[in-house]
Amino acid sequence: MPQPQPALHLAVALDGAGWHPAAWREAGARPQDLFTAAYWAGLVAEAEHGLLDFVTIEDSLGFQSSSPFAPDRRTDQVRGRLDAVQIAARVAPLTRHVGLVPTAVVTHTEPFHVSKAIATLDYVSGGRAGLRVQVSVRAHEAELFGRRAFPQLRLENPRDLETPEVRALVAEAFGEAADYVEVVRRLWDSWEDEAEIRDVATGRFVDRTKLHYIDFEGPHFRVKGPSITPRPPQGQPVVAALAHRSVPFELVGRSADIGFVTPRDAVQAEAITAEIRGHQAAAGRAAETVHILADLLVLLDDSEAKAADRRARLDARSDAAPAGDALAFTGTPAGLADLFEEWLAAGITGFRLRPATVPHDLEQITRRLVPELQRRGLFRTAYEAGTLRGLLGLPRPAGRYAASPAAPTTAAV
Amino acid sequence: MSKPLKQIHLAAHFPGVNNTTVWSDPAAGSQIDFSSFAHMARTAERARFDFLFLAEGLRLREQGGEIYDLDVVGRPDTFTVLAALAAVTDRLGLAGTINSTFNEPYEVARQFASLDHLSGGRAAWNVVTSWDAFTGENFRRGGFLAREDRYERARQFLDAAKVLFASWRGDEIAADKDSGVFLRDPDAGRFAHRVDQFDIRGRFNVPRSPQGRPVIFQAGDSEEGREFAASSADAIFTRHGTLEAGRAFYADVKGRLAKYGRAADELKILPGVTFVLGDTDAEAQEQALLIRRQQVSGQTALKFLEHVWNRDLSGHDPDGPLPEGDPLVGENTVARGRASVRMFRDPLATAAEWRALAEAKKLTSRELVIEVTGRQTFIGSPSTVAAALNEFVQTDASDGFILVPHLVPGGLDAFADTVVPLLQERGVFRTEYAGTTLREHLGLPPFGRPGATVRTEAGAAERTATAS
Ligand SMILES: Cc1cc2nc3c(=O)[nH]c(=O)nc-3n(C[C@H](O)[C@H](O)[C@H](O)COP(=O)(O)O)c2cc1C
Numbered sequence: 001m002p003q004p005q006p007a008l009h010l011a012v013a014l015d016g017a018g019w020h021p022a023a024w025r026e027a028g029a030r031p032q033d034l035f036t037a038a039y040w041a042g043l044v045a046e047a048e049h050g051l052l053d054f055v056t057i058e059d060s061l062g063f064q065s066s067s068p069f070a071p072d073r074r075t076d077q078v079r080g081r082l083d084a085v086q087i088a089a090r091v092a093p094l095t096r097h098v099g100l101v102p103t104a105v106v107t108h109t110e111p112f113h114v115s116k117a118i119a120t121l122d123y124v125s126g127g128r129a130g131l132r133v134q135v136s137v138r139a140h141e142a143e144l145f146g147r148r149a150f151p152q153l154r155l156e157n158p159r160d161l162e163t164p165e166v167r168a169l170v171a172e173a174f175g176e177a178a179d180y181v182e183v184v185r186r187l188w189d190s191w192e193d194e195a196e197i198r199d200v201a202t203g204r205f206v207d208r209t210k211l212h213y214i215d216f217e218g219p220h221f222r223v224k225g226p227s228i229t230p231r232p233p234q235g236q237p238v239v240a241a242l243a244h245r246s247v248p249f250e251l252v253g254r255s256a257d258i259g260f261v262t263p264r265d266a267v268q269a270e271a272i273t274a275e276i277r278g279h280q281a282a283a284g285r286a287a288e289t290v291h292i293l294a295d296l297l298v299l300l301d302d303s304e305a306k307a308a309d310r311r312a313r314l315d316a317r318s319d320a321a322p323a324g325d326a327l328a329f330t331g332t333p334a335g336l337a338d339l340f341e342e343w344l345a346a347g348i349t350g351f352r353l354r355p356a357t358v359p360h361d362l363e364q365i366t367r368r369l370v371p372e373l374q375r376r377g378l379f380r381t382a383y384e385a386g387t388l389r390g391l392l393g394l395p396r397p398a399g400r401y402a403a404s405p406a407a408p409t410t411a412a413v
Numbered sequence: 414m415s416k417p418l419k420q421i422h423l424a425a426h427f428p429g430v431n432n433t434t435v436w437s438d439p440a441a442g443s444q445i446d447f448s449s450f451a452h453m454a455r456t457a458e459r460a461r462f463d464f465l466f467l468a469e470g471l472r473l474r475e476q477g478g479e480i481y482d483l484d485v486v487g488r489p490d491t492f493t494v495l496a497a498l499a500a501v502t503d504r505l506g507l508a509g510t511i512n513s514t515f516n517e518p519y520e521v522a523r524q525f526a527s528l529d530h531l532s533g534g535r536a537a538w539n540v541v542t543s544w545d546a547f548t549g550e551n552f553r554r555g556g557f558l559a560r561e562d563r564y565e566r567a568r569q570f571l572d573a574a575k576v577l578f579a580s581w582r583g584d585e586i587a588a589d590k591d592s593g594v595f596l597r598d599p600d601a602g603r604f605a606h607r608v609d610q611f612d613i614r615g616r617f618n619v620p621r622s623p624q625g626r627p628v629i630f631q632a633g634d635s636e637e638g639r640e641f642a643a644s645s646a647d648a649i650f651t652r653h654g655t656l657e658a659g660r661a662f663y664a665d666v667k668g669r670l671a672k673y674g675r676a677a678d679e680l681k682i683l684p685g686v687t688f689v690l691g692d693t694d695a696e697a698q699e700q701a702l703l704i705r706r707q708q709v710s711g712q713t714a715l716k717f718l719e720h721v722w723n724r725d726l727s728g729h730d731p732d733g734p735l736p737e738g739d740p741l742v743g744e745n746t747v748a749r750g751r752a753s754v755r756m757f758r759d760p761l762a763t764a765a766e767w768r769a770l771a772e773a774k775k776l777t778s779r780e781l782v783i784e785v786t787g788r789q790t791f792i793g794s795p796s797t798v799a800a801a802l803n804e805f806v807q808t809d810a811s812d813g814f815i816l817v818p819h820l821v822p823g824g825l826d827a828f829a830d831t832v833v834p835l836l837q838e839r840g841v842f843r844t845e846y847a848g849t850t851l852r853e854h855l856g857l858p859p860f861g862r863p864g865a866t867v868r869t870e871a872g873a874a875e876r877t878a879t880a881s
Binding site: 031032035037041071073079085086113116126144146147204207223224317 | 470480484496501520523526527551586588597611618710
């Protein structure tokens with residue numbers, strides 16, 4: 001039996017000391033520990049304590065920068081990070097329920113490697129793995145690999161994103177991302193669930209008719225398969241992408257289980273969900289569950305005034321206010337719960353919160369917001385499933401290559 | 414005066430995708446569940462081993478155009494398992510095999526630096542050079558290397574990675590809340606490196622890790638492989654398991670170090686070896702025979718002969734004499750991408766040699782394969798095995814061993830319980846970890862000590878490391 005689902009899904013996005021550029025200078029911040037396992041283990045344990053569906057872990061191949069396309073030489077913000085897939089793997093044995101969704105950049109990496117890495121994360125976490133795919137068209141990140149050259153983009157005003165040159169680049173990068181997700185997913189299915197037979201009588205470890213070449217060919221790569229890693233516990237770990245505009249909306253509709261979106265209000269939320277649902281239907285996936293989670297940067301305190309003061313203090317310590325793709329919510333947990341209700345009515349199915357500071361805003365989420373949502377009957381009071389797909393109400397799918405397509409099993413393990 | 418006792422280094426190889434691993438035994442557990450990896454790692458750490466080792470192969474093995482199904486098939490992703498193992502162990506080194514052909518230096522350097530941070534300084538990288546187009550079919554760039562270029566790329570790859578590891582000195586992060594200075598150096602991590610395989614520049618985004626860089630292993634036996642190890646590696650994983658071959662290899666490779674300005678103890682030589690224990694030597698010998706027969710079934714023997722004969726032998730009787738006729742010479746079409754094909758580069762000579770052996774010892778095909786594929790094994794009671802291992806090390810056939818158990822996950826348990834205490838009694842193996850990093854376990858000089866220079870194969874001192 002599928003478990004009853006909570007009215008909304010809730011995730012936190014973990015990144016350094018928090019999403020405000022001055023977060024690392026806050027009293028409770030531990031900027032010296034950002035590169036230790038204990039730091040990440042603590043944050044993820046806190047998220048699990050709050051019964052969250054999952055955490056995402058940000059990543060990038062290049063240095064962080066305060067400008068979107070060019071590097072900077074700032075010394076007053078957090079710089080440097082660890083590989084997100086490994087952070088997720090490092091905390092997996094220390095947690096039991098919370099989903100682990102690291103970011104992987106798809107532009108310069110190998111789908112074969114990433115597919116087996118996430119399959120393995122699924123094994124080490126007992127079915128709690130996801131993958132958040134991210135493209136990179138930054139010229140200076142391409143130079144780290146030296147295999148492709150991208151033009152140096154400028155972003156002085158929003159119209160710079162609409163030049164034909166930029167549009168073509170973005171379309172190509174997202175086309176590659178869609179191919180990448182296709183390869184990753186085919187590789188996850190390239191072993192049928194029952195491929196390992198250990199048949200002592202015939203001496204065969206696997207039934208090779210249940211291992212499949214994926215034979216993918218596209219403009220950016222060809223991949224033969226099968227994966228070297230057996231089908232992961234969830235069958236298909238969860239795939240997510242952040243999407244701000246039409247091209248990535250299409251990627252979400254076609255390829256993802258979760259889209260992270262950035263509406264500024266309920267009206268935009270409704271328009272965005274409609275557009276993604278349209279892409280989903282056009283891709284023949286209307287019957288599948290695709291979650292649309294709104295990203296919000298959150299700064300929470302028990303009074304509006306206190307939150308506003310803290311915001312002012314943080315902003316004063318930084319010439320750059322937090323990067324503006326997502327709406328910044330400054331207020332109380334109850335106020336945020338009100339906003340949730342309004343956006344849920346607009347078609348949003350959950351929220352990915354970017355804590356402005358860690359641990360303060362993370363604990364506000366897990367210890368104040370979650371109880372408030374529980375009081376309103378909007379959120380779980382105990383974990384109802386053991387896998388990330390289970391928490392998200394996604395059935396465990398049959399493999400696409402399975403000879404006689406069995407009906408998807410309903411309940412995830 | 415006799416020379417001081419050498420300390421033995423011990424590592425555990427998680428048994429994998431080859432016929433050493435007996436999957437048919439009732440005690441054989443999962444090859445993929447994390448619990449198997451955790452069990453073996455904890456056993457190794459309980460026994461105070463230096464490290465756990467994972468091999469890697471990036472395409473499922475095939476024979477005769479079909480996926481090879483007689484051995485274990487399937488393995489996890491190396492970095493991901495090692496990062497998870499860092500959570501269930503405290504001191505054990507974590508060594509991963511990562512290929513230099515189907516990866517890029519920036520990404521691999523990031524991954525090893527991350528693993529080193531997340532494990533508190535326990536990461537090691539076994540640089541392997543498999544280059545075949547068969548494996549390349551799983552990757553963006555395909556199989557683009559000629560055999561003779563594999564070490565050139567490996568050398569340039571490792572050099573590039575070393576440039577990246579050296580791009581942070583270790584003192585750049587101030588994280589001073591009061592002054593608001595996070596980075597002391599606005600150019601931390603900056604690098605530019607141009608050689609014929611790589612043209613990369615920018616800033617490396619992982620700060621200096623506890624070991625400065627992972628411990629570097631090399632596995633490969635050729636002239637070029639040995640030279641590569643002598644110039645660039647901290648340890649070699651070899652297959653030389655007999656005393657004589659081991660001593661010759663040891664002398665050869667250690668003899669190459671001086672010309673790179675390195676001392677003999679800066680490169681550890683660690684053969685991969687199997688072992689079988691019993692209450693008595695006779696019992697162990699009997700058990701070893703049984704295991705060999707589990708490892709080499711009649712079918713396995715025929716498949717193995719196909720690597721050399723290069724044709725379908727499925728109709729041949731494994732319990733009769735070797736196949737008649739010579740191997741098919743030319744490109745090996747039966748077992749593309751298999752390590753043994755690289756090993757037996759002259760199939761005619763190999764077949765002739767085996768035929769002579771089989772006739773002399775009156776061996777069937779299966780018995781012959783059992784005979785020629787037996788890696789050096791240490792067989793006997795715990796005290797016999799402890800004495801043999803110690804002799805091996807004290808007489809300079811190796812600096813220690815990478816033990817390859819034949820069973821997952823419990824294949825190391827008896828060794829940990831019975832042989833290790835005997836080695837400790839002899840004073841040749843640690844009873845406690847003295848340090849926290851793998852470099853310390855291996856007795857390697859600390860990397861990047863103040864004033865030390867980071868040297869790469871190209872000979873250029875690209876940056877002086879001033880802090881650790
Ligand atoms: C003991 C040993 C272990 C090896 N393990 C691996 C491995 O796990 N994965 C891999 O791709 N190659 C492995 N190799 C292959 C080597 O990296 C190398 O490509 C091969 O030995 C050919 O180089 P050579 O001619 O110098 O021996 C191993 C080689 C040796 C000797």
